[in-house]
Amino acid sequence: MEQEKLRRLEEKCIQDCAPPCTAACPVHVDVRSLTGHIARGDFSAALKLLRKTLPFPTIIGSICDQPCRSHCNRSLAGGSIEIAALERACAFTADTPAPKILVLPARDKRVAIVGGGLGGLTAAFDLRKKGYAVTVFEAAGSLGGSIRKVGGERLTPECIEGELAVLEAIGVEVELHTKADVFNLPDFDAVFAAPGAAGGSQYLPVDPITYATAREGLFAGGSLLRDAYSPILSVADGRRAAISIDRYLQNVSLTASRAGEGSLQSCLYTNMGSVKPAIAPPRSPNGFTIQEAVQEADRCLQCECLECVKVCRYLEAFGSYPKKYIRETYNNLSIVMGVRQSNALINSCSLCGLCAEVCPKGLDMGSVMSDARRIMIGQKRMPPSAHDFALRDMLFANSDASALCIPAPGKDSCEYLFFPGCQLSASAPEHVEKTYALLRDTFSADVGLMLGCCGAPADWAGRDDLLKQVLDDFSVQHRRMGSPRLILACPSCSRVFRRYLPEVETVSLWEVLEKSGAAPVAAPAREHVLSIHDPCSARNDGRLHESVRIIVTNFGYTIKELPLSRQKTTCCSYGGLMWFANAKVAREVIDRRIRESGDDYLTYCSMCRDLFASQGKRCLHLLDLLFENDVSSSSSRACPGWSQRRENRVQLKRRILTKLTGEVMTDDACEHQQEFFIAADVQAVLEQRFILAEDIRQVIAQAEQTGRKLVNPETGSTLAYHKLGCVTYWVEYSSTPGGAFSINNAYSHRMEIIEGVKS
Amino acid sequence: MTLDSANKAPWHCAACGIPLEKAKVQIAYLGSAFPVDLLRCSRCGIVFIPEELALTRMAEAEKILEDK
Ligand code: SF4
Ligand code: SF4
Ligand code: SF4
Ligand SMILES: [Zn+2]
Numbered sequence: 001m002e003q004e005k006l007r008r009l010e011e012k013c014i015q016d017c018a019p020p021c022t023a024a025c026p027v028h029v030d031v032r033s034l035t036g037h038i039a040r041g042d043f044s045a046a047l048k049l050l051r052k053t054l055p056f057p058t059i060i061g062s063i064c065d066q067p068c069r070s071h072c073n074r075s076l077a078g079g080s081i082e083i084a085a086l087e088r089a090c091a092f093t094a095d096t097p098a099p100k101i102l103v104l105p106a107r108d109k110r111v112a113i114v115g116g117g118l119g120g121l122t123a124a125f126d127l128r129k130k131g132y133a134v135t136v137f138e139a140a141g142s143l144g145g146s147i148r149k150v151g152g153e154r155l156t157p158e159c160i161e162g163e164l165a166v167l168e169a170i171g172v173e174v175e176l177h178t179k180a181d182v183f184n185l186p187d188f189d190a191v192f193a194a195p196g197a198a199g200g201s202q203y204l205p206v207d208p209i210t211y212a213t214a215r216e217g218l219f220a221g222g223s224l225l226r227d228a229y230s231p232i233l234s235v236a237d238g239r240r241a242a243i244s245i246d247r248y249l250q251n252v253s254l255t256a257s258r259a260g261e262g263s264l265q266s267c268l269y270t271n272m273g274s275v276k277p278a279i280a281p282p283r284s285p286n287g288f289t290i291q292e293a294v295q296e297a298d299r300c301l302q303c304e305c306l307e308c309v310k311v312c313r314y315l316e317a318f319g320s321y322p323k324k325y326i327r328e329t330y331n332n333l334s335i336v337m338g339v340r341q342s343n344a345l346i347n348s349c350s351l352c353g354l355c356a357e358v359c360p361k362g363l364d365m366g367s368v369m370s371d372a373r374r375i376m377i378g379q380k381r382m383p384p385s386a387h388d389f390a391l392r393d394m395l396f397a398n399s400d401a402s403a404l405c406i407p408a409p410g411k412d413s414c415e416y417l418f419f420p421g422c423q424l425s426a427s428a429p430e431h432v433e434k435t436y437a438l439l440r441d442t443f444s445a446d447v448g449l450m451l452g453c454c455g456a457p458a459d460w461a462g463r464d465d466l467l468k469q470v471l472d473d474f475s476v477q478h479r480r481m482g483s484p485r486l487i488l489a490c491p492s493c494s495r496v497f498r499r500y501l502p503e504v505e506t507v508s509l510w511e512v513l514e515k516s517g518a519a520p521v522a523a524p525a526r527e528h529v530l531s532i533h534d535p536c537s538a539r540n541d542g543r544l545h546e547s548v549r550i551i552v553t554n555f556g557y558t559i560k561e562l563p564l565s566r567q568k569t570t571c572c573s574y575g576g577l578m579w580f581a582n583a584k585v586a587r588e589v590i591d592r593r594i595r596e597s598g599d600d601y602l603t604y605c606s607m608c609r610d611l612f613a614s615q616g617k618r619c620l621h622l623l624d625l626l627f628e629n630d631v632s633s634s635s636s637r638a639c640p641g642w643s644q645r646r647e648n649r650v651q652l653k654r655r656i657l658t659k660l661t662g663e664v665m666t667d668d669a670c671e672h673q674q675e676f677f678i679a680a681d682v683q684a685v686l687e688q689r690f691i692l693a694e695d696i697r698q699v700i701a702q703a704e705q706t707g708r709k710l711v712n713p714e715t716g717s718t719l720a721y722h723k724l725g726c727v728t729y730w731v732e733y734s735s736t737p738g739g740a741f742s743i744n745n746a747y748s749h750r751m752e753i754i755e756g757v758k759s
Numbered sequence: 760m761t762l763d764s765a766n767k768a769p770w771h772c773a774a775c776g777i778p779l780e781k782a783k784v785q786i787a788y789l790g791s792a793f794p795v796d797l798l799r800c801s802r803c804g805i806v807f808i809p810e811e812l813a814l815t816r817m818a819e820a821e822k823i824l825e826d827k
Contacts, residue, residue: 340826383825384789708805710770710779719770719807730808749813750821753806754785754792 006330012363013323014267019303020071021083023266026236029053031068031083031300038086038297043290047094050087054235055125056163059118059147061087062155063231067263073270073303078277081300085283089293092154103170104131109249112137112188114180117145118231119221120194121164122238123245124172130246135173135188137180143167146229154286182218190245193220194238210244210254211237219244236262269360270303308355308365311564313589314578315355315365318345322355322365329372333379340381346372347386347581350589351460352536352571354564366576373462384726385750387461389690390577392725393642397422397453398470402649404451405477408440409660413482414448418509421490422453424623426645427606429652431623435509436656439487442516448481451653454493455500456537460577471500478504487512489623491538491605492575510604510622514547522629523556530557530620531597533612534569535605542566548604548622555625562596572608579611580690590615600635614639641683643693674700675740676733682743691729691746698724699731700741717744726750770807772800779807786817789824 017023021031030049037046050057064084072080111127113120116138128134136143143164148157167174182193192211204213204220211221221237240261247254281288281295288296308322309315318325325345332342349369356364376382396402402425408414418439420432432451439447455470478484488494489509497506530552538544545566552559564570573579573589594601594617601619603609612619618635628634640648657663676696678686686696703709703720710719717734732745771778779798784806786795798807808817 338827339823343826383822385821385825707774708803709773710805710807711773712769713771714769718773721808730810730813745810747810747813749808749817751786751788751817753808754787 003330006326009363009368010323010326010330012359012361013305013321013326014269014361015305015321016323017268018264018266019268019270020073020266021068021081021303023264023268024071025068026232026263027053027239029068029087031081032302034090035081035086035297035300036302038090038293039300041290041294043090043094043293044096046090047096048099050090051099055122055166056118057087058091058159058163059155060084060231060235061089061091062152062159063147063150065230065232067230067232071266073272073301074278074299076272077275078279078299082280082283082288082296085288086293086297088154089288089290092287093290093293098166098169101129101166101170103129106133107131107249109133109189110135110187111245111249112180112182112185112191113194114182114185114191115145115194116140116143116174116176117194118147118234119238119241120145120192121167122235123192123194123242124167124238125170126239126242127245128167128170128172130242132246132249133173134171135175136167137175137178139177139179141176143174143176146234147231150229150231182220183215188217190217190219190248192238192241192245193218194241209258211241212244212248212254217248219248268303269305269307270301271305271307272301275301305360307358307360308363311358311568311570312355312365313592314348314350314582314585317585317588318348322359322363322368325365326368329368333372333375343376343383343386344582345369346376347383348578348585349576350536350571350573350578351576353539354536354568354570357539357568369576370460370462374464377462377464382462386581387457387463387577388580388726389642390457390580391461391463391466393646394422394453394455394457394466394470396646397426397451397649398473402451402646402653404449404653404656405481406450406656406660407448407481408446411446413480414446414484415482416443416447416487417450417478417481417484418447418487419450419452419454419489419493421488421493421606422451422649423610423645424489424606425451425649425652427610427640427648428621428623429648429655431621431627432652433656433659434627435489435623438518439509439512442512442518447487448484449656450477450481451649451656454490454496456492456496457577459496459500460575467500471496475501475504489604491535491541491544492607494541495537508541508544508547510544510547510551513626514550517554518551518626520555520626522631524631528557528631529560529599530602531560531562531599532565533562533572533593533601533603533608533619534566535603535608536569536571536575537605539567539569551622552602552625557602557625560597560599564596572603572605572611574607574611583688587615590617594619610639613637641687642690643686646692646694674704676700676743677736677740678743682745686746689747691748695724695727695729695748696731696743696746698722699729699746700733703731721753723752728753768798768807768809770798772803772805774805775800775802777802779805782806788821789827791824793820 019032022028034046034049054060066084069080069083074081110133113124113136116136124134124136144160182191185191206213206220211219213220219241221241244254278299281292328342332340346369351366351370353366356362418436425432436449455467458466485505487509488506497504570593573586579586590611594612604622609619609621620635624634699720699722702722719732721728721730727748729748733741733743736742780801782799783794784797785792
């Protein structure tokens with residue numbers, strides 16, 4: 001992923017943008033954190049936070065005209081947060097000692113501030129902190145200008161003196177009763193003319209961004225630029241002028257990157273959909289009491305986006321959000337030496353695309369992670385174990401043992417080719433046979449059958465080489481059949497063919513069944529409510545969503561939609577091979593989905609069906625409705641294990657060949673195969689460890705043929721190991737009286753035993 | 760990293776008919792090799808890797824090496 005593309009994607013995520021309140025505040029007070037502290041009752045932390053942005057928080061809190069407030073998202077649900085009143089409450093409530101203000105080492109430059117109002121004093125404060133020698137000239141007998149007029153009851157003169165004392169403390173010099181001439185201050189390197197509302201005198205034209213005038217070193221701003229007095233805009237003026245003067249004195253650009261200063265429009269999106277209205281508590285005449293302040297702060301929505309994180313367990317599980325994830329992913333891909341900490345992040349995404357549907361900016365983390373995997377493959381940095389099992393399963397589905405491509409019986413080509421997909425064959429092979437028979441009825445027999453895998457696992461793993469192989473093999477067979485139209489039962493197959501072989505004509509089985517008016521073998525006896533889980537790979541197939549709902553309704557069932565369905569459906573956790581890279585999160589994904597409704601689920605992807613069933617959810621495949629007499633018991637059919645899935649594919653091929661072509665598959669190995677038994681509890685462990693019956697058979701065969709095995713003289717059990725591909729499998733077994741073996745345990749590792757054999 | 764397993768195990772080599780003994784054995788993954796203490800048949804070299812070792816420390820080491 002080139003740096004540019006990545007930056008573009010990273011920028012799309014707006015979760016880091018300031019909320020409307022902070023953006024609108026001319027000096028960007030972090031209101032969200034402020035209300036957070038107050039809501040927790042931590043007024044000291046709140047005041048400390050205010051001081052980061054405001055030089056005189058008690059003064060501002062008392063008189064701020066809060067331009068932020070009208071932008072507050074709460075205005076849509078009970079009224080904007082009383083932001084200034086909260087600032088005031090924390091200024092008057094917090095019991096914190098006067099802050100220690102850090103002043104940078106002295107610089108040999110002097111700045112004159114003419115006008116001791118809020119703007120001038122803010123500039124004085126900011127510039128002094130940067131180490132400049134600062135003198136404030138004020139014509140009146142005291143500092144503060146307009147603040148003494150608008151201050152109200154609580155902002156007493158003592159209070160104002162107390163706040164302004166900080167200036168003296170950090171070494172700002174103040175000349176009261178002094179009318180300085182801004183054009184004639186030869187002892188100073190820069191001058192800020194901040195005459196305040198009463199000042200009124202006109203200098204020169206002022207640059208609205210930098211406050212520079214045409215005269216070298218003279219900057220001007222303050223209330224004279226505006227019609228009405230605004231305390232917070234005065235503070236912002238002072239700050240803007242201080243930034244310009246600092247840059248001027250350091251001889252750097254006055255204009256570069258200043259777009260972030262002053263009141264801004266927020267680019268943060270916050271979903272207000274589920275926000276319940278709440279109004280502000282009544283306020284005591286002197287402002288919020290502690291309790292009232294806490295209550296009011298609690299009304300703050302803590303605005304943020306996280307639309308994607310709210311719906312995606314994977315994004316939530318890694319503890320952050322896409323902007324950060326993209327950065328981490330990029331860093332991970334750029335590491336030359338060292339630990340790649342984000343491999344799990346990259347490989348755990350189900351590539352389902354839900355994030356893009358809910359993101360206000362349409363950011364698709366699935367495509368980010370899919371690209372990242374391909375780059376890792378290119379760099380030869382993909383952890384070998386990440387997708388190994390799934391890819392081997394794909395190869396098996398396309399091997400002679402289970403793959404098949406036959407024309408319509410008695411022909412050598414066909415008009416239609418039924419492609420059920422490798423998982424339907426693995427999960428419900430008898431439904432493949434029945435569907436195939438039904439299709440031959442529907443289309444006057446001119447339908448062929450192809451068993452195999454479309455290559456989706458290779459696509460998910462980022463293995464373009466393997467994907468190409470699968471698609472090339474497919475294309476050869478497809479042409480051999482006369483380039484028939486594909487009838488697809490699995491939405492993941494649909495996605496792969498549409499994306500990579502757009503020239504192949506496809507139609508979904510469900511559309512065919514809808515149009516042909518296929519009837520179920522048994523209608524529901526009483527009302528049976530089904531919640532439809534649309535598979536994520538069918539997300540953008542509105543036509544398909546309709547077909548399925550029409551069929552289900554015609555069959556006599558009642559549909560109750562899940563909150564996330566159709567275009568916004570979730571992944572069952574099989575997508576993207578999440579299952580193999582991160583079984584823990586995958587289980588949580590399933591768990592979350594199956595809790596969304598107590599009704600039986602209905603889906604049209606066999607992997608979704610099986611995975612929901614694996615965690616105890618009553619779930620049906622659409623073909624169950626069509627072919628099963630006892631639909632209710634079908635909904636609790638167990639999820640076949642990995643070994644069973646392979647076996648189902650193998651047996652399906654055999655049965656079809658025998659039935660349709662009379663051919664009987666011979667399997668020599670079969671005859672001499674050592675029989676073995678696996679108890680259910682051991683089988684469960686093997687499933688979890690991705691150890692197949694076939695692996696066990698090979699380990700035992702090897703051990704029994706060569707005699708290389710370990711024995712436990714006390715129990716008589718045997719332990720043997722054998723390396724198959726990249727994995728070494730260990731099997732512990734005992735012989736049974738009948739001459740067969742019973743499996744006690746099995747485990748595996750990928751590390752190789754180098755020094756095993758010694759003569 | 761330490762992968763050594765000090766386990767005393769009940770296993771005997773079936774072919775040689777003798778108990779396994781502690782020995783240094785090389786194990787390797789993705790181009791990195793480590794010596795570990797395992798039980799081994801001193802005559803034919805067959806080794807014993809306990810389940811616990813394979814599923815914990817060895818699996819962790821594999822992950823570290825895969826992420827390197
Ligand atoms: S609800 Fe809170 S975070 Fe959101 S805009 Fe209002 S004050 Fe800011
Ligand atoms: S939905 Fe997610 S990716 Fe999109 S802006 Fe919000 S946090 Fe960022
Ligand atoms: S699992 Fe789906 S919703 Fe979550 S990040 Fe990946 S593609 Fe997006
Ligand atoms: Zn031996």
